[in-house]
Amino acid sequence: MKVIFHFLRSPRRVLRISRQRNRQRIKRSLFKVKQALAQEREETQLMLQTYRKFTLGEASKEEMKLANRQLAELLKGLGIGVFAILPFAPLTIPAIILVSRRLGVNILPSAFYQQDGKASGKVDKP
Incomplete structure (x- = not known):
């Protein structure tokens, strides 16, 4: 009986560890998105202050060049947001991002492209 329990315990342990690993990966991904959105928020606030000036x-x-560049970034974010209300959004948005990367077009705001710890407008190659 102990031998059977030993063999059954191992797959359960593997499943538990893989679930924990997946949760950690998802948490890290969501944290990166949260940081990118926070950066976009700060940049948008600066843009609005510049337009007020x-x-x-x-x-x-x-200052106006920087504000206009941020307005373009904001419009990029709104453009991809339109696809979020379409059916099958979890499939279409990654597909659109993949196609745009292959074509060399940035459709996401620059805060979502990280390079050397700083945001840049360049597309990271997959």
Whole structure:
């Protein structure tokens, strides 16, 4: 009886460990998304402050270039968000991102592309 229990215990242990590993992987992925969204939020707040300065005539050309670039990033995020309401979104969004990477087009905001610990507009090759 003990021999049978020993052989049955091992697959249960393997399943438990693999479940824990998957949970940790998902948590790490969600944390990365949370960080990227927080960065986008900060950049958007700076953009709005710059546009507020512009209405008062206090913004420089360099600040306006940065604000306009952030507006383009914001529109990218809204564009991909449209696909979130479509049916089969968990399949279509990754497929669209994969196709855009192969074509060399950035459809996600730059905060989602990490390179050397800093955000960049370059696409990471898969």
